[in-house]
Structures are given as C-alpha cells and as structure tokens.
Amino acid sequence: MKLRTVGYYFRETFRSVRHHSWMTVAAIITVAISLFILGIFSLAVVNANQVATGLVSELEIAAFLRVDTPPEVVAQVGDAIRRVPGVQEAILVPKEEGLQQLAAQFGEQHDLLQALGGVNPLPDYYRVKAVAPDRVESIARSIERINYVESVNYGRDVVGRLLEVAAWVQWLGMAAVVMLAVAAVALVANTIRLAVMTRAREIAIMKYVGATNWFIRWPFFLQGLFLGLVGAGVAVVCLYWGYNWVIARMQLALPFLPLVTGQEIVLQLVGLLVLLGMVVGSLGSLISVRRFLQV
Amino acid sequence: MKLRTVGYYFRETFRSVRHHSWMTVAAIITVAISLFILGIFSLAVVNANQVATGLVSELEIAAFLRVDTPPEVVAQVGDAIRRVPGVQEAILVPKEEGLQQLAAQFGEQHDLLQALGGVNPLPDYYRVKAVAPDRVESIARSIERINYVESVNYGRDVVGRLLEVAAWVQWLGMAAVVMLAVAAVALVANTIRLAVMTRAREIAIMKYVGATNWFIRWPFFLQGLFLGLVGAGVAVVCLYWGYNWVIARMQLALPFLPLVTGQEIVLQLVGLLVLLGMVVGSLGSLISVRRFLQV
Amino acid sequence: MIQFYNVTKIYPTGVYALRDCTAGIEKGEFVFLVGPSGAGKSTFLRLIFREELATRGQVLVGGRSVSRLRPREVPLLRRQIGVVFQDFRLLEDRTVYENVAFAMQVLERPSKEIRQRVPRVLQMVGLAARANIYPQHLSGGEQQRVAIARAIINTPPILVADEPTGNLDPDTAWDILQLLLEINKGGTTVIIATHNREIVDRLQRRVIALGQGRILRDEAKGVYRREA
C-alpha cells in the first residue's frame, strides 16, 4: 500500500459520505438513536442501583440494653458492638432521648414523663450501622450474644425485602442494558448493511476493473468509522445535556435521593458509547462489504 | 380500480416481499427490535408507577386522642374521622394494644406495664387510611380540628418525599416512553426509507410505462403493513413471553411488590404496539415512495 | 400527432441538448431520428413521453401540451406511448414474462388476455424460451428485445424506440424492424432513433437528422449520411 493510496482512501471516504448523503444521514440517525437509548438506559440503571443501595444502607440495627445495665458498662457494650465485624458505627441513644422521641410521637403538648410518674421505663440502646446491607443479619446475631444486650431489632422484613428488591433491580437493569446493547448493535449493523447493499453493483464494478479487496474495503471501513463516530457524538452530546438537565432538576426537587452526579461515570459511559459506535460502524461496514466482494 | 387489480396488488406484494427478502428481513428486524424495546420500557414504567403508588398508599395517619377522653366518646371521634372527606378507613387502636406494640419494640422478655407501675400512660389512637396519597395532608389537618384529638402524626416527610418521587417516576417514565416511541418510529421509518430508496429506479420505470401513482403505491403500502405486522408480531410474542417469565419469577421472589400482572394491560400494550407497527410500516412506505413518484 | 414548436432543452448540467427545434409528425408516420452521438436524439424522444420537460417552446402530443398536463394526466399520456429505452429499463425483480405483462397490468387488462398476448409477443421477438428468466440473466440483445416486447404489447398509438437495434445482429435487427413496420401498418406512429445506417438506407422512410441539438435535415425519403 503506497502512501498516495492512503490519501486516496481518505478522499474517497469523504467523496462517498458526501455523495451518498442520504445513506450517511440514515446511518448516523440510527447510530445516534440507538446509542442515545442505550446511554439513557444505562444511566437510569446506574441511578436505580444507587438509590436502591442507598435506601438499604440507611437501615440500622437497634440494640436495646437491659434496663438494669450499670451506667459504667454501657460504654463497654458499645465497644463490644463496634468490635463486631462489619459494624460501621454504633451510636448510643440514652433512655432520656428515647423517651423524648416517644413523647414526640404522641404529640408534644403532653408530658409523657410526668404521666409515667417521673420514672423513665425505657432502656438505653445503640443505633448500629453496617458497612454493607447484606451484613445486617449476621451483625444482629452477633450483637445479640453480647452481655447486657436485652434484644436486637433490625426490621428483619424490611431489610430482607429491600435487599431482594435491590438485587432484582440490579439484575434486571444489567439484563436490560446488555439486551439494549445487543439491540443497538443489531440496528446499526442492519442499517449499514442496507446502505452497503445499495452499492453492491459499484463494488462488483471495482473488482472487475482490478481493485483488490482491501482497496475497496478501506473507504468503507473509514466511512463506517466516521458514521459511528458522528452518530455516537450526537448521542453523547444529547445524553450529556439531557442527563445534566434532568439530574439538576431532580436534585432540587428530591434532594434526599442519592443520584449519580459524578461526571466521571457519565464521561466513562460517553467513552464507551463512542467506542461502541466506532467499532460497530467500521466492523459493520467491513462485514457487510465482504459478501459483495466475491466476484 | 378494478377487482383484478386488487388481486394484482396482493400478488405483487407477496412477490416483492419474497424477491427483496433481504430488505424485508432488515425492516422486520428493525420493527421488532424497536417495538420490543418500547414495549419492555412501557411495562417497566407501568410497574414502577404501580410500585411507587403502592408504597405511598400504605402510608397511614395516626390520630392520637387525649388521654382523658371518656371511653364513650372514643367511638364518636372515630365516626367524626370517618366523615372527613377522603378518609377510606379509620381503625381504633386502644391504649392496651399500643402498649403491647411499644413493648414488642423493646424486646418481649421485658414487662413494660409492670415497669410503668401498672399504669398505661398511652392514649388511644386511630389508624386512618386515605383514599389517595395526595389527600393525606388535608385529611390530617381536618382531623386535627376534631374535638378530643390531641395530635396527628402522618410522617409528613416520608409522605412528601414518596409523593415527589412517585411523581417524578411517573413523569420521567412518561417522557421516556414518548421518547422511545418517537425513536422507534424514526428507526423504522429510516429503514423503510432505505429499503424503498433501493427501488427508486424501479418506481421510475413503472411511471414511464404509464403506471399511476396509486398503482405503484398500493403494493408498497401493503408491504409496509406486512412488515409492520410481522415485526410487531415478533416483538409482542417475545414481550409477552419475556414479561410473564420475569414477572412470575419476581412474584415468587418479591411477593410483596405490587407488580402489574393483569393480562389486560399487557394485551392492551400488545394491541397498541401492533397498531403502531402497522401504521408506521404502511405510512412509512407510502411517504418514502412519494419522493420517487415525481417522474 | 406530435408537434415540436421551437423546443429548446437545457439540462441542469448546462448542456444544450436541443436548440430551437420545430417539427411535426403525423399520425401513422414512420420516422427515423439520426445524428451523431450526443446530438439530442434521446432527448427528443424523452420530451414526447414527458421524461423531460422542454426548457423553452412547446411539445404537443395528440394536440395537448405535455408540459401543461396535470400530474394525474401524465400516466394517461404515457399509456398512449410505447417506449423502447436506450438503456432498456427492465424491472430487475421480474422475469421477462412479468416485465412484459406489467405494461398490460398497468392498463388493468384482464388476466386472461395477458396470459394469451404476452407469450405471443415474446414469440414475435424470439424470446419464447426465455420467459421465466430475470433480465440480469439475459444477453444484451435479449434484454433489448424484452424492452421492445414491452413497448409493443399494448399496440399503442405512438411507439418511440431509442436505438432499438444497438445490441442486435443485422439479421435480428432486420426482423425487429419488420415487426415495427407491421405495427406501423396498423396505424401506430413510430419514431426510431438509430445509428443503423444499413436499415435507414434500405427502408427509405422519413429521416430527421439532428446535430448538436439542431434539426439539420428532415426528408420524406431520407438516408443515413454524414452531415456537413
């Protein structure tokens, strides 16, 4: 391959893109739409996972101490809890605070302590956080065995359910993203094949005039690369804008939701999409051309 | 238009589908993938809405009565509450039951009533359900004004948040479904246009031989209808199977989630998708042909 | 039947294909259109069946200006005109039989008539044995004869043939010409653009000679000759 031929490949790619502008536009539209949908969906899945995990990780274990626990032992029990593997933090809620919380539930006008005859019947307890939601159950069982711990409460049901839901969200999300990626590749490959098919006659003529397969392939490869790049570019620009717009609005409206705002993940996704577009575009062209080179 | 010409249209459609099998397959693939994604997404959105609404509707208002409410008045208050517009039900939780619940929180080994010196300091309260989650706040305010109601507690924060999240889920879901529908139409129209373009020369020849526009259009229309129908058929069959498969599994694993299992909604969606496929296929063909009839 | 009044055709590429041409062809005439390559013969014919519109001047067919036809009248005009295209323009996804039958289907003729007439016409152009073959699988001359069969199948009032013997050997060409003369005897106006000197000289019919877009010569019993 001579250098001037490389020049020819690029000029030819440019000429072809311009001349078959209809095909070019059609292919770019398909790439852009496919990758845009794939991107949006990926971001939705990442966010759903994050929200689900966030919800689960807000769950806490309440470890109630015996009512007769001597005050000097309370801190030791706390240390014992913190030594349980998987515990992230353990915060003491003294019985006075517990009573206040209880009173708040019933309405504030109402002096519960007085109603109780000045005796606080509640125990001290520790609010314990786990490093990961799936550790909650084993941690609870370990804490139960510590001296002076009367009982442990961790919303067995809720944790279980949330964990299960989170697992399904993750699983289904992954499946959907993989499926969408396959669909995007199929759609793009399909369109490119149609576009190449319309040039079957041209490819045959080139072969009869003595062109080698690679002489014909290179411009198609470059064109596919170009289509993929432009299509993916359109997709990621829309995606980036659209996502930031929606996320900004959602963060204002729902500040408590742990949405994915880190630019890195978006940029990573952008990179992946552009790569995918280029690979599918160029390889799709090459593979589509193959069939028509057999003359 | 003579009857024999109608026969020609159908034979011609069949011939064309068979002869341009490659184009036909490509168009069917595009229709199938596009509508499948649209369908899956629609079902996902419907489910997300249902789950979100389900969560919100589980919320209750607790209406605490004054500790000194005479026992004969308690039922009257209940009636007053039930008369508040938007209240679905109001269940009395007597103070004894309240104490038991409280005790359960602290662990059962522990006799709370005894610790309290035999006096139950808790008030009676009503658990009130609203007909719709967005009525909760106004109901709470009405109940507060009823005599003998000491205070009302309805997790102001949680209700608000859940409502907001549910609204966003609904809003974003709708937006996504509309966007996907537009994308599906664009992808299908794009492919059909490419397929029709490859027959531009043929269309011109027909015109030169004296064919009227509708003589040329009908077979294209029928072919588009056929493509749309078959593509949509493939999509809905996959969708129906896939959805039932996933839903059956999820219901086993997450029986508490209020998933959409009613066949009607799925069948409705199926109908819509098939309709969309046929409309886009046939109109897409007609519109694509238009451009090439100007000779 | 066909009148050209001061017709000038300039293609979008800027090429002057016809310059100020005036000519009249009567019903039932048999006319040869001759001239060197690029003289404007095909353009002349295209103006008749309205593949192209005149840039200036008027083309009348059957007394009506083709450029003033409403879109829905154009197919009606074209059904009056059988055309043999220089580049054949056969439908690639139809067999020889279907290509020829198509011209009758367009007119919504009864299937029975189609089934009878198509084989007869294929026989006339010597392609009876090729009826179920696709045009891509025919030799150049066979394709040309399919194009001729399609043009004559409806025995149209006007027959326009662009270089109908360019890919045929002299004997077959002569047979085809006999066929066209036969059709002409039935009242069809026939216009043939050709380079076939042998045939033009032998038949001694009306000859319109074009050169660089101008009508150089219009003789009732003309021959093919080099223009000055």
Add this chain to the structure above:
Amino acid sequence: MIQFYNVTKIYPTGVYALRDCTAGIEKGEFVFLVGPSGAGKSTFLRLIFREELATRGQVLVGGRSVSRLRPREVPLLRRQIGVVFQDFRLLEDRTVYENVAFAMQVLERPSKEIRQRVPRVLQMVGLAARANIYPQHLSGGEQQRVAIARAIINTPPILVADEPTGNLDPDTAWDILQLLLEINKGGTTVIIATHNREIVDRLQRRVIALGQGRILRDEAKGVYRREA
C-alpha cells in the same frame, strides 16, 4: 496469450452459453467475435477476465488457468485486461474523469501521471468537454465512450470490448475502431465482440463466429456473414 480448451459454460439458469469451445488467441492479435444475439459472445469474454468460470474445460490467460487462480491473484489478472462492458458498468457516483481515473488509482499510479493521462484519453474518445459530468447525465454513446476510455487508460496487455460501438454512430464507431487498432499496434491483444458488419467487413481481420454456443468459424481474414 489466451487459450480455450473444450470450454463449456452452463449458467445456473440451465442455459448452455458455450459448448465445447476450443480456440487460441496469440499475443498482439486483433480478433472479432461475431454471432447472433445470445450466441455466447459476452460469455466468451467474461470467461477471460473471470467474471464467470467455465463449467467444464480450461481457460488459460498468459499460460495460467483462470479457474485455478487464488483469490488474491484475481485482481492481478484483471489488471492485465482492459474491459469495455456491453452495459458499460460505470460508477454512478463518480464523474467521467473519476471513472477513468479510478482504473489508474487501482494500479496505485502517481496522481501526477493520472492528472496528465486521463484528459488525454478523454480527448481521444471525444469527451474532453464532459469530464466533470456524472454518467447518468450522458447520452448512451457518451457513456459507451467513457467505458472505452476506462478500458484503454492503462494500455493493458489484453483489451476485451463487448459491443463497443453499439450506441455509436458510424463515424464515431470508426474513430473508436482506429483507436483500438492503434492500441493493438502497440502490442495489445484486442478481442471485440460486435454486430457491426460494416466494420468487420472493412477491416478484414481474424473473425471467430459463434452460434448457439459453438464456434462455427475461425478465419484469419474474415467477414461478417450469416451462418448457415
């Protein structure tokens, strides 16, 4: 240079295009291939540049069997052969200039050489004024001349022309024939399938006559005539 040994070609449609043909063409010869429409002339030529493969028998070009070439050797064979196709086969998305230049680009010739040679050859076929026009906007004869220009641009060792004058008027046809004779004088082996009786009879060169796929006649100084 080119040998056919008992070559039979049966197309997938079941048509016998050539039956048991044996012939040899030496380097530097100038050969006319004649015969009625569908006789197998184009098939004969297609076998040479390996558009088709013989069903039985051997075709040797430059001493090598074309059916035994490895896929990567096929382009090398075709670069030895300039082809004028009966249906022209011009690239529709390239101008006349680009179509002709393409045959040089395939050989990776220097751009400077291309820029010099292409206009010269377009001049030779009389299309200098049409260089930047797309083939769809040319007359039939102009397209044919582009095809001829593309075939001769590389002055290949073998030139194969299928009906190269079918769309040309006698004068232009004669000019083109002079061009081909010129190239033949330079050592190129030229094989022309034609129906042009005038030219064959006037030049009195070797004539191979085909009929229904058989070689009926192979004369060193032949004429075009009707076979028995």
